[in-house]
Amino acid sequence: MADEDTDTEEIEEIKKGPSKVLLIVIGANLVVVLGVVAFFLFGSGDEEETGDEIVPAEELMASHETMGPIFELGPIIVNLSDKGGGRYLKVYLKLECMNEKSAPIVEGKLIPLRDLVLVHFTGVTASELLGSDVKSQIRKDLINMSNKELGGTHIQNIYFSEFVIQ
Numbered sequence: 001m002a003d004e005d006t007d008t009e010e011i012e013e014i015k016k017g018p019s020k021v022l023l024i025v026i027g028a029n030l031v032v033v034l035g036v037v038a039f040f041l042f043g044s045g046d047e048e049e050t051g052d053e054i055v056p057a058e059e060l061m062a063s064h065e066t067m068g069p070i071f072e073l074g075p076i077i078v079n080l081s082d083k084g085g086g087r088y089l090k091v092y093l094k095l096e097c098m099n100e101k102s103a104p105i106v107e108g109k110l111i112p113l114r115d116l117v118l119v120h121f122t123g124v125t126a127s128e129l130l131g132s133d134v135k136s137q138i139r140k141d142l143i144n145m146s147n148k149e150l151g152g153t154h155i156q157n158i159y160f161s162e163f164v165i166q
Contacts, residue, residue, distance in 0.1 A: 055153040057143035068156055069103040071095045073114050075162070078121040080129075087126045092162040093117065095146065095155050102154035113146055120145065126165050135160060 074092030079085065095113070097103045106113070120142065128134070139158050146155045 053153060054144075054147045057140035057147075068097040068099055069106075070159075071097070071103075071106055071110060072161075073110065073117060076114065076117055076121075078118055080121070080126050080165070081123055082125050082127075088166055089121055089124075089126075089129065090162065090164040090166070091117075091121070091160065093142070094159040094161055096157040096159065098154055098156045105150055105152075105154050109150055112149055116145055116149055117142065129165055135163065 072092070072094050074094075076089075076091050076093065078089045078091075080087040080089055095106060097106050129138075139160070142158050143155050146158070147153050
């Protein structure tokens with residue numbers, strides 16, 4: 001008889017639905033999961049940009065307010081693709097990093113960046129390097145290519161300290 005009463009009570013509890021404790025546990029888990037998702041979607045807000053996303057050169061050059069760390073790439077001497085040969089470009093470049101966090105990344109890739117510049121100028125003729133907007137376009141191209149090589153936005157500007165065609 002006692003067993004039948006216990007079985008009847010258990011059946012009645014199951015029919016009543018979930019207990020309050022179960023609902024509280026599910027609710028607490030839901031709040032934690034939503035908090036973790038929100039953190040990853042919106043970030044913590046106090047970190048600097050990580051540089052994972054590549055920002056176009058035009059935006060970088062227009063928006064930078066403070067100077068970042070600077071690394072020199074130079075001298076770079078490249079034979080130009082003029083007919084008859086004998087023409088070359090001598091260029092000194094300075095790479096400005098986005099921030100202190102970008103400096104070790106750029107410093108670790110100076111050799112591939114130098115190679116990138118050499119390859120970029122190898123297929124160019126002297127006449128293609130003359131003109132008022134040419135250096136500005138070259139600067140934008142080199143910033144975009146360098147950031148792509150680095151896997152994120154780490155270079156915010158490139159400065160020419162020497163640009164000689166001979």
